[in-house]
Amino acid sequence: MMKYNQWKSFLFVLWALVLFSCDDSKESEYEDEKENTEEIKEKEQGEGLADWTTETHTDQLGVGYATVFPQDRVNRIDIVLSAEEYASMQSNLASLASQNIGNNFTDDKPDYVACDFFFNGKQWYEVGVRYKGNSSLWSAYDRRNGKLPLRLKFDKFEDDYPEIKNQRFYGFKDLALGSNFSDNSLMREKSATDLFNDFGVPAVQTAYYEVYVDHGDGTKIYYGLYTLDEVVFDTMLNTVFGxxxxxxxxxxxxxxxxxxxxxxxxxxxxxxxxxxxxxxxxxxxxxxxxxxxxxxxxxxxxxxxxxxxxxxxxxxxxxxxxxxxxxxxxxxxxxxxxxxxxxxxxxxxxxxxxxxxxxxxxxxxxxxxxxxxxxxxxxxxxxxxxxxxxxxxxxxxxxxxxxxxxYYVPATMDVVYNGWSSLISSSATSETSGYTNLTGGASGFETGVQELKDYCRTRSAAVESYLNQ
Known part of the structure; x- marks a missing residue:
């Protein structure tokens, strides 16, 4: 028969062996779990997303300027919000508007919500969308105009949805949609930016887009014709400065x-x-x-x-x-x-x-x-x-x-403005009450285009007069 001290030593050794075995088992389980987690993470990016491709949803093949910023057509995008997301956007906007005092607008930026984004039959997932702007936002909002400027961030919610990590729109992470506020021609933003670019002044790329938004009830509302702007600190710096x-x-x-x-x-x-x-x-x-x-x-x-x-x-x-x-x-x-x-x-x-x-x-x-x-x-x-x-x-x-x-030559600009007018006229004049900055319908649009032509002649003469003093 074992003495007490012998039993005590035996039990201690047995306990140590069991403990070691458990730790080894736990370590083995941990390593297996770690490997499985890494495998899952490796698969999560784009997994289960039917329309996800390297070309369309990442920047691995570069930036698709020709697709996103075409100069010969008007693109269309559809933004689909849930009823809750749309209500959240509106509530946040109303809260920020209450902070405005006269023309002193709040410095706080509207909140992003997640939306489904569609272009050319493909879907982008849980895309961040928010309102943006100063006078173009708050003046339109004050007039109950639903055509408000928007900002898009394609990977905004990647922490909540790991499968969209580093999601891009043909290489673009951020994009801005200008509402052409207070502009009957709907050309001021685009033609000015183009002129800066043509003259070698660093500027972003622009293009025209029809924007449709579903507030969560399945109805697609035409928000109107927007000017899409590249975002400076996303892609423009690399493109212009290398x-x-x-x-x-x-x-x-x-x-x-x-x-x-x-x-x-x-x-x-x-x-x-x-x-x-x-x-x-x-x-x-x-x-x-x-x-x-x-x-x-x-x-x-x-x-x-x-x-x-x-x-x-x-x-x-x-x-x-x-x-x-x-x-x-x-x-x-x-x-x-x-x-x-x-x-x-x-x-x-x-x-x-x-x-x-x-x-x-x-x-x-x-x-x-x-x-x-x-x-x-x-x-x-x-x-x-x-x-x-x-x-x-x-x-x-x-x-x-x-x-x-x-560059800013009246005859040249006539051709430019006529070209843009032909391209966007249908989209501009199809805007509806409550979602437009256009006053006077088709005739208002034509007047706005003519005013740009006349303005070019006035300014060209003014520059010539100044230089000849």
Whole structure:
């Protein structure tokens, strides 16, 4: 018979063996579970989604500009929401609208909800959609106009639905749908953006889309003809600059003036490299711009400025913007432009954005700036400080002449406007009450197109007169 201590030792060894066996079993189970989980994850991307293909739903084959931004046809998309998702969108919009005071709109962005998205017989799954915009959103909403600008993010809900991880629309992750607010021609956004692009000023790609939305009851409502805009920090940076490694900023607020009063880096929202707390390039541009060398040694100031900022690119932008008169941007508004620190030449580049208020001398108390820009004060130093340099004004006038003589030419623009009119007329004039910005129906559309033609002649003559002074 075993003694007590012998039994105690025996039981301890037996317990240890059992425990080791259990741990080994648990470890084995864990490894099996881990392998199964990895196998499931490997299969989850696109699995069970009937229309998912590498070409249409990923960016592995590049970006399909020809498909998404055709220039010879009007595409159609269908957005299908559940009744609950649509109600959530409307409730969120009403809540944000209650925060608006006059023309001081809330800075809060509307919430995304998930929708089913259809194009050319194919479905994209759980796509994020929300309202977007400032005056184009809130003014239309206030008038109970259902044709509101929209924003799409194709992988917004990938954390909730792993099968749509890195979902893309022919390579595009983000897209914006402009409602052509306050534009009877429905051409201001597109034709202005095209002109900037043609003249070599960094801008996004655009195309026309008919948009249909189902609020959850199976009825497809024609929301109208929209202008689809590429999103700057999604694909445009790679396409135009060859990379998106540099800092991209969306300025908005008092600091976006670059004036000596109220400047703050908080007004430069990062759209790339968000996790890196580095705004030193913007600070450097501000410091160089406001250096005392500007008044004591202008040539040294110019050299320093040109080492951090694409001055010539900005002067080209001014030439186009002042000719077509887009008042809703820098020198009037502290938004509607982007900045990109281009790693290829280490210069900050100006990128244009949002042109639905182009081709007009102003609105309300806001006037587009004149061709000589003499009224622009020191609170907008990117213009007023450059204007004070004679050589920069010579360059600016050279760009004005080039643009006026070779790009914004009345006979050429007549052909352009006639072409777009022929393409979109049916889509534009089919818009219905409650979902349109068009006033006067077909005749209103024709009048809007003619006004653009007449405006080109007026501005061409104005530029010629200015240059001949």
């Amino acid at each position: 990379s998106q490694e540099g800092n991209c900023y969306k300025p908005d607020g008092e600091g976006a003036r670059f004036g000596s009063s109220g400047f703050t880096l908080d007004d430069f929202e990062k759209k790339t490299n968000e996790s890196e707390g580095d705004w030193s390039d913007i600070q450097e541009l501000y410091n160089v711009l406001h250096s005392t060398l500007r008044t004591s040694d202008q040539e040294a100031w110019k050299t320093n400025l040109e080492s951090v900022f694409d001055v010539q690119g900005f002067l080209k932008y001014l030439a186009v913007n002042n000719t077509i008169q887009n008042w809703d941007t820098y020198a009037n508004m502290t938004h509607n432009y982007y900045l990109y620190h281009d790693s290829t030449d280490d210069l900050i580049k100006w990128i244009v954005w949002d042109h639905n208020e182009s081709f007009m001398p102003g609105k309300g108390r806001r006037n587009a700036i004149s061709l000589d820009m003499s009224e622009v004060g020191s609170n907008w130093p990117l213009i007023s400080y450059l204007r004070a340099v004679d050589s920069y004004m010579v360059d600016y006038k050279g760009y004005l002449k080039d643009f006026n003589d070779n």
